[in-house]
Amino acid sequence: SQKIEQNSEALNIQEGKTATLTCNYTNYSPAYLQWYRQDPGRGPVFLLLIRENEKEKRKERLKVTFDTTLKQSLFHITASQPADSATYLCALPATGGFKTIFGAGTRLFVKA
């Protein structure tokens, strides 16, 4: 069955450093992958979409890569700030239908 794996352990980094989060998937050949941010007590908020024919996508301090051979996406936040502290979820379209399946998310803490 389709499976998405994200680091379950929280990531702690110092302000100003680059945070890198990993999303691996199996039994999938998705046409695209999405990243969302979730703050405590809130619903997830869409950040970026990257398609299978795109190796890299950037938006301000965010960069996403998509390696369909490794079945992996990396999510980078450069010059991280305490306000970037949140849980980041990767999401993929399920095979067949219009469903979106989410990873468990990785909690990021940025220390000032």
Next chain:
Amino acid sequence: DAGVIQSPRHEVTEMGQEVTLRCKPISGHDYLFWYRQTMMRGLELLIYFNNNVPIDDSGMPEDRFSAKMPNASFSTLKIQPSEPRDSAVYFCASSLGTEGSPLHFGNGTRLTVT
């Protein structure tokens, strides 16, 4: 745009009671999704609708769960009877009907069943 609106924000009920969660999607969005989030299982898709019609309810855990979408601006998720293991945060999300369209989530209903 007010975004996806869910009510109530919090619901505490006793086992065996009926619970109704409500959602107003973003106007113009063709798809509506109900998700459940727990620490153990993360975000799970329960059911989704397209143009008010249920398309896939394979994620609905049991017959105790039902969802309706009587019109394009309103949906309900009902649990009857509720059980403690139903305690979770329930999210509603809506999206446009194009491939890759992002999901727009409400802020969820935190359900506690005692």
